[in-house]
Amino acid sequence: MSAEKEIWVFAEQENGQLAGVVYELLTRGRMLAEKSGFTLCAVLTSADGKPMHQELFNYGAKKIYNVEDDRLETYQNDYFAKVVHELIEKEKPEIVLYGATTIGRSLAPTVAVMGWAGLTADCTELDFDTERQILLQTRPAFGGNIMATIICPDHRPQMATVRPNVFKKERVGENETGEIVDARVDLSGVKERMKRVESVIEEVNTVDLKAADYIVSGGRGLGKSENFKIIEALANALGGAVGASRATVDAGWISHHHQVGQTGKTVCPLVYIACGISGAIQHLAGMQSADLIIAINKDPDAPIFDVADFGLIGDLHRIVPELTKQINELKG
Amino acid sequence: MNIVVCIKQVPDSDKVTIDRETNRLNRAGVPSIINPFDENALEMALQLKDQHGGKVTVLSMGPPQAEEALRTALSHGADEAVLISDRRFGGADTWATSYTLSLALKKLAGPIDLILFGKQAIDGDTAQVGPGVAHFYGVPMITYAKSCEVTAGGFRVQQVTDHGYNVWDVEKPAALTVVKEANELRMPSLKKKLASKKAEIPVWGVDILQPDEDKIGLNGSPTKVNRIFAPPTKVNKELLSGEPADIVKELIFKLRERKVL
Numbered sequence A: 001m002s003a004e005k006e007i008w009v010f011a012e013q014e015n016g017q018l019a020g021v022v023y024e025l026l027t028r029g030r031m032l033a034e035k036s037g038f039t040l041c042a043v044l045t046s047a048d049g050k051p052m053h054q055e056l057f058n059y060g061a062k063k064i065y066n067v068e069d070d071r072l073e074t075y076q077n078d079y080f081a082k083v084v085h086e087l088i089e090k091e092k093p094e095i096v097l098y099g100a101t102t103i104g105r106s107l108a109p110t111v112a113v114m115g116w117a118g119l120t121a122d123c124t125e126l127d128f129d130t131e132r133q134i135l136l137q138t139r140p141a142f143g144g145n146i147m148a149t150i151i152c153p154d155h156r157p158q159m160a161t162v163r164p165n166v167f168k169k170e171r172v173g174e175n176e177t178g179e180i181v182d183a184r185v186d187l188s189g190v191k192e193r194m195k196r197v198e199s200v201i202e203e204v205n206t207v208d209l210k211a212a213d214y215i216v217s218g219g220r221g222l223g224k225s226e227n228f229k230i231i232e233a234l235a236n237a238l239g240g241a242v243g244a245s246r247a248t249v250d251a252g253w254i255s256h257h258h259q260v261g262q263t264g265k266t267v268c269p270l271v272y273i274a275c276g277i278s279g280a281i282q283h284l285a286g287m288q289s290a291d292l293i294i295a296i297n298k299d300p301d302a303p304i305f306d307v308a309d310f311g312l313i314g315d316l317h318r319i320v321p322e323l324t325k326q327i328n329e330l331k332g
Numbered sequence B: 001m002n003i004v005v006c007i008k009q010v011p012d013s014d015k016v017t018i019d020r021e022t023n024r025l026n027r028a029g030v031p032s033i034i035n036p037f038d039e040n041a042l043e044m045a046l047q048l049k050d051q052h053g054g055k056v057t058v059l060s061m062g063p064p065q066a067e068e069a070l071r072t073a074l075s076h077g078a079d080e081a082v083l084i085s086d087r088r089f090g091g092a093d094t095w096a097t098s099y100t101l102s103l104a105l106k107k108l109a110g111p112i113d114l115i116l117f118g119k120q121a122i123d124g125d126t127a128q129v130g131p132g133v134a135h136f137y138g139v140p141m142i143t144y145a146k147s148c149e150v151t152a153g154g155f156r157v158q159q160v161t162d163h164g165y166n167v168w169d170v171e172k173p174a175a176l177t178v179v180k181e182a183n184e185l186r187m188p189s190l191k192k193k194l195a196s197k198k199a200e201i202p203v204w205g206v207d208i209l210q211p212d213e214d215k216i217g218l219n220g221s222p223t224k225v226n227r228i229f230a231p232p233t234k235v236n237k238e239l240l241s242g243e244p245a246d247i248v249k250e251l252i253f254k255l256r257e258r259k260v261l
């Protein structure tokens, strides 16, 4: 067991590429480490970890548990769960965070039951209660109609998954350093019960909603498919990306890659502009944590205004082109 | 082919709201339904049975009224149902639920080939029970399955990922969680609907499952709800109305003040 109390971030990788959510978890982990006095560590399970170490240090890991094995090159639940479980048993971390990705949402629940750990899925807020020395894990439930703060008072580690883009990422520096622990886990006894025979990436022309600073989203208020043109024009003027509500995706006005919300993407831009979107709870679930929210809607009672910093009440067909025009003038 | 589908009865979450004064759930009058994703798991099981024969058993843990969900599943074509219900199971989180369901699986007659779950339950949205049960029961787990074909030694499964899909070969017995895109649940038949009303549904409690009592219900649950509250709303919002040219001008001024433009 390590002498200091630790917070771990599972450093999800695929073919030597760290998942974006890892940087976000490390950034949040730093805040938790500061409040708790625990040490922030990354757990890296891969075939060859070295190329990824610098980035993990740059985002604030003080220690990396580096486990290398050819069987860890791509994700396989049995292998990964065994490795993470054994490390946890040995080092006894206080907190373990995972991305709520396909991988994290298979791995974390398996690891939770291998030990007797508490696990809270899809947290939108993580904080540390210094008095009780426990992790406060807040998440939406019942489709976002309520928020619940979950704690794990008696069992360790306290584990949580967080969806990508819920937290901001922030680098500490360029040449940060830390400790690398070469951890070994023997996988030779693990029977291969499943084998990945194919892996296909479909999202090629990825609409980069995740990286965009500005997102302009259109809803049913646009009225018809062609009107997405005015959304695109505003997004272009801002150098941002185009988002959409599910109603417009279901209507076939735009591809589902643009959908923001519970069953679409979670986004966290500097500015989110919702045009003709009513603000159903499922939509809010995907964009509520944007730094600044602007809503344009003709209905002053639309729920989108509950989460907006600025609300423009009126006809989007007049307001959106006007906004594009004035921004273009500004940029000259 | 012996298939077990775990189904959960949930309140129709679209209709659950929170009282902003008391921070309590308004659940009165909210209808209970089969968790929508579990319908996809059930349909996957029924299709495999159509092709390969065998039996589909539905399993649910919950209060006595969860029996309704099981009868509904029978009317859609499941062959047998078991309800896991006991006051002492109450208050279980996903850890304790997984443990309890795995005991029930061990108690079912005959070897099981495949265990199916919904992708997640819409009340908690945790997606943890499937992987949890798979581990306790000791079978490999593939999450987010869109299709499943029978192969010589097990199954070939298409798994939806964040950016596309994976194809896995998994040996049997195996467990899968099933996504919405997999299929749509068939309509109940009139004959089955009538039969389902009369079907015997055994109820298994602590006395039958003989669990380690430290591992069930509230006691066996590592996580506790500390507080529930209404989603926050913005307090300092500014609403602008008037001529588009004017309100846009004002907005741009404020955005520049905040240095986001």
Ligand SMILES: Cc1cc2nc3c(=O)[nH]c(=O)nc-3n(C[C@H](O)[C@H](O)[C@H](O)COP(=O)(O)OP(=O)(O)OC[C@H]3O[C@@H](n4cnc5c(N)ncnc54)[C@H](O)[C@@H]3O)c2cc1C
Pocket: A218, A219, A220, A221, A222, A244, A245, A246, A247, A248, A259, A260, A261, A262, A263, A264, A265, A275, A276, A277, A278, A279, A280, A281, A282, A283, A286, A296, A297, A298, A299, A302, A314, A315, A316, A317, B014
């Ligand atoms: C399980 C589940 C998951 C879901 N997941 C998602 C999800 O991921 N993302 C998502 O977005 N939705 C999701 N939904 C759907 C969601 O509940 C809403 O139906 C959807 O978000 C509504 O889209 P909308 O706001 O574009 O349409 P509407 O609700 O029809 O709103 C249109 C708005 O446009 C305004 N408007 C109309 N004309 C104008 C005009 N000329 N100028 C200005 N304003 C105008 C109207 O006042 C209205 O507020 C989900 C639903 C369920 C049940």
Ligand SMILES: Nc1ncnc2c1ncn2[C@@H]1O[C@H](COP(=O)(O)O)[C@@H](O)[C@H]1O
Pocket: B006, B007, B008, B035, B037, B038, B041, B059, B060, B061, B062, B094, B097, B101, B116, B117, B118, B119, B120, B121, B122, B124, B125, B126, B127, B128, B129, B130
């Ligand atoms: N009480 C329960 N009884 C039977 N199956 C359940 C129960 N809880 C969860 N499940 C199954 O596990 C899946 C995931 O649930 P959850 O982890 O709660 O999101 C559901 O879709 C069901 O298939």
